[in-house]
Amino acid sequence: MNNLTPQKVTQYSLAHRPKVFENVKGQDNIVKEMLQRSKMNKFPSAMLFQGPTGTGKTTLAFLAAAAIQCKHKDEKGNPCGECATCKDIFDEKFSRGCTHMLDGSSSSKDDVIDLIEQTVHTVPLHGPKHVFIIEEIDQLSTAAKNSFHKFLEKPSPYVHFILLSMADSGGSKVPQSIMDRCQPYYFKNITERDVAYTLKHILAEEGLWDELPAEFKKEGIFLIVNNAKGSLRRAIQFLERAMIGEFFTVKEIEDNFKFLSESSSLGTLKMMIEGEGKKLSNELEAMRKENKAVDWVFLVSFFLFRHRQNVMTGEKVDESPSSSLLGKLYSKQPAVYKELEKGIKSISEEVRHGSYMTSTHVSHLLVDLYEKIEKARKGDSVPYR
Numbered sequence: 001m002n003n004l005t006p007q008k009v010t011q012y013s014l015a016h017r018p019k020v021f022e023n024v025k026g027q028d029n030i031v032k033e034m035l036q037r038s039k040m041n042k043f044p045s046a047m048l049f050q051g052p053t054g055t056g057k058t059t060l061a062f063l064a065a066a067a068i069q070c071k072h073k074d075e076k077g078n079p080c081g082e083c084a085t086c087k088d089i090f091d092e093k094f095s096r097g098c099t100h101m102l103d104g105s106s107s108s109k110d111d112v113i114d115l116i117e118q119t120v121h122t123v124p125l126h127g128p129k130h131v132f133i134i135e136e137i138d139q140l141s142t143a144a145k146n147s148f149h150k151f152l153e154k155p156s157p158y159v160h161f162i163l164l165s166m167a168d169s170g171g172s173k174v175p176q177s178i179m180d181r182c183q184p185y186y187f188k189n190i191t192e193r194d195v196a197y198t199l200k201h202i203l204a205e206e207g208l209w210d211e212l213p214a215e216f217k218k219e220g221i222f223l224i225v226n227n228a229k230g231s232l233r234r235a236i237q238f239l240e241r242a243m244i245g246e247f248f249t250v251k252e253i254e255d256n257f258k259f260l261s262e263s264s265s266l267g268t269l270k271m272m273i274e275g276e277g278k279k280l281s282n283e284l285e286a287m288r289k290e291n292k293a294v295d296w297v298f299l300v301s302f303f304l305f306r307h308r309q310n311v312m313t314g315e316k317v318d319e320s321p322s323s324s325l326l327g328k329l330y331s332k333q334p335a336v337y338k339e340l341e342k343g344i345k346s347i348s349e350e351v352r353h354g355s356y357m358t359s360t361h362v363s364h365l366l367v368d369l370y371e372k373i374e375k376a377r378k379g380d381s382v383p384y385r
């Protein structure tokens, strides 16, 4: 394993940040629209990218900014990535060009307005437009938020704003006055499948995939995928640490990252399947307290998914312990299996789309699911006539 020494490990999340639109995973509708707009050179004067962390907001903001500025785009609408304007953006050297990166949560957050004020009326010298990317727009002070909307009120053809926020639409702190004047884009958590593909792709590009032990490729990587809970950034960070620390076995990964362990989640799954209500509710309560109920849903949805097919290869897998547990259920108690699959699927969808699902809420949903499974079990035990 001496090829996996730390000097071979670059900062994955930066090195592998997509520089063409198609490489942004899991935000297909947004990507498609951005490419179309890029071809037509028709970007809204203000866009709001909203959604959970690590799902590609900053990445797409860079791409959109480059698409607005670059004069050498390809026929699909991708920025060239090579010209000075593109380089400044992708290398994050914003002081040089006409793309400005500001942060609503930094210590100088109230200077954001002044900075825009000073720039917005000047002629853009190094590009066709001024593009302002503002991270964490919801973190601006109330006064700054109030004065910000004046920039949006009188849009100029030379100015674009790309506003980013992690605040979800429920308890949103992006004021309505800003929301009303932006095109909103909602980013989704990334599915296990897309996270797994991306991690494998990174390992292949780093030249590491072929050298990795089978246990990592078969089990370890999935544990990482799963515990990243839909954030590609988090997944990539875990991956990088696993490579540097040489954590390749399930045990090493569980121990080092304090992940919810595969065996303990399988144990709970077994309780749910076998109707051990009392034990299960104790387990669920413990998971709720440790904030692990959400992790559990992600892991179990992944087991179910893998039971049907291997994420990487598309082949059916049946050698893992989760598959033998689920395989038995599938053939012996089809109604329970169906209920479990349906229930976990809908809870995990909810978790995926609502960025702030609490562990308490999820454990309530799991109790409901357990009751449905109990009903289904009765159906299964009635002999077919």
Ligand SMILES: Nc1ncnc2c1ncn2[C@@H]1O[C@H](COP(=O)(O)OP(=O)(O)O)[C@@H](O)[C@H]1O
Pocket: 012, 013, 014, 016, 017, 018, 023, 024, 025, 026, 027, 052, 053, 054, 055, 056, 057, 058, 059, 060, 190, 198, 232, 233, 234, 236
């Ligand atoms: N949708 C995505 N497709 C491909 N890579 C992604 C995606 N989202 C995040 N990443 C990876 O994670 C890193 C951080 O993503 P970023 O765009 O900064 O997330 P956000 O701004 O939503 O928190 C990127 O550099 C990239 O490597």
Ligand SMILES: [Mg+2]
Pocket: 057, 058, 059, 135, 164
């Ligand atoms: Mg970001």
Ligand SMILES: [Zn+2]
Pocket: 070, 071, 072, 073, 079, 080, 081, 082, 083, 084, 085, 086, 087
């Ligand atoms: Zn370019």
